Amino acid sequence: MIRLLLADDHPVVRAGLRALFAAEPDMEVVAEAATAEAAVDTSRNMRVDVVLMDLQFGKADPDGSLQGVDATRALCAGDQPPHVLILTNYDTDADILSAVEAGASGYLLKDAPPTELVAAVRAAAAGESALAPAVADRLTTRTHANNPSLSLRESEVLALVAAGMSNRDIGGQLFLSEATVKSHLVHIFTKLGVGSRTSAVAKARELGAIRP
């Protein structure tokens, strides 16, 4: 029996997933979480085989709440970590790669057909990585060929810059010093060949490195 934890802030999505897995005889949804924090807590307090983790929690969150990437990192850092499958709306999401490197076993699009979903869960439960085939290629293609190799951290910083945050805010969000943010920005600027944050955002958008 595969024990599942659903981590998504949308009640409707959770209901859909629950209904979907209820039809599978070898799967059981043992818990749900509406926030990333709750997902981490719950997973620590009970045995879970696979976590279905949304990437965007409370989409319009300027401040501090954990996101799916953070929760994934926290989960995979624990002892006896569950397998984490990332659920996301957009396959252009820049955080996918971060999540995978944080320890996720794979990623799924929310508009994937149900059969694909259950197959991915089964694969994850078996310890397989759902990233073997073309998926990994697409990821690396998107993030390494599309733009001139912005590092993970740099991409994260750039995403927050594009959201309109100041260096200080970004530092707070990513738990960095403002100096570090500036340092990342210097590298971003040189790599993109620009000289200001706004033009960096423009260039990145034009290169497809940021969600259109």
Next chain:
Amino acid sequence: MIRLLLADDHPVVRAGLRALFAAEPDMEVVAEAATAEAAVDTSRNMRVDVVLMDLQFGKADPDGSLQGVDATRALCAGDQPPHVLILTNYDTDADILSAVEAGASGYLLKDAPPTELVAAVRAAAAGESALAPAVADRLTTRTHANNPSLSLRESEVLALVAAGMSNRDIGGQLFLSEATVKSHLVHIFTKLGVGSRTSAVAKARELGAIRP
């Protein structure tokens, strides 16, 4: 018995909605549609009381396929039109107002609690507009007070800001003094409720005021 049509391209979301309404004794999901076209067809071929219509179909399609707004317009233009409830992920979506003007009876956020959802469906089936209370206010606030005017000149300036240009460059481009550019920016900031050029660009993009 309220006859429902679910129009959403996400199988998971449809499953969730189906499960949700299955628990309501006076509601029945009589059909589902994975595309906007299918929604229009289906609704014409069978009697439907309420349509739950997603706004984004096949998220990453710039051109061709119909979107929820178009389908809503088509549905409401027919004879004996069903009541249309808009389903959307983001309450910042610029298309919400368009959909309402196309004839939708209300709009719902996908992260709304289930009770709110069924209540809205019941209200829509009864012919009420779910836009009466604070929702309409928020809509008009967002689209008529929050974003509205941005004069021509201000839009021009904002476009160049979004392109990554400095105040001096913008002044040169538009044959203005740098002081004038700053002045325009102050007005843009107040109108958009932000405090920096990058967040102004982010906000404008989110409001649909910029689409290069």
Next chain:
DNA sequence: GTCCGCGTCATTCGAAAGATTGAATCTGCG
């Protein structure tokens, strides 16, 4: 083992951006 890229931080300094205040035209509207 050494070199290099990444990520982290610090300091300093000049430039740009933003806040504030004020004011001049010109337009459209009641």
Next chain:
DNA sequence: CGCAGATTCAATCTTTCGAATGACGCGGAC
């Protein structure tokens, strides 16, 4: 006509940004 808004400009002043460094630990590559 007066009023409101758009557009234009100016002079401050503070904050933020960006540029130029230098430094340290860490992991992979050679």
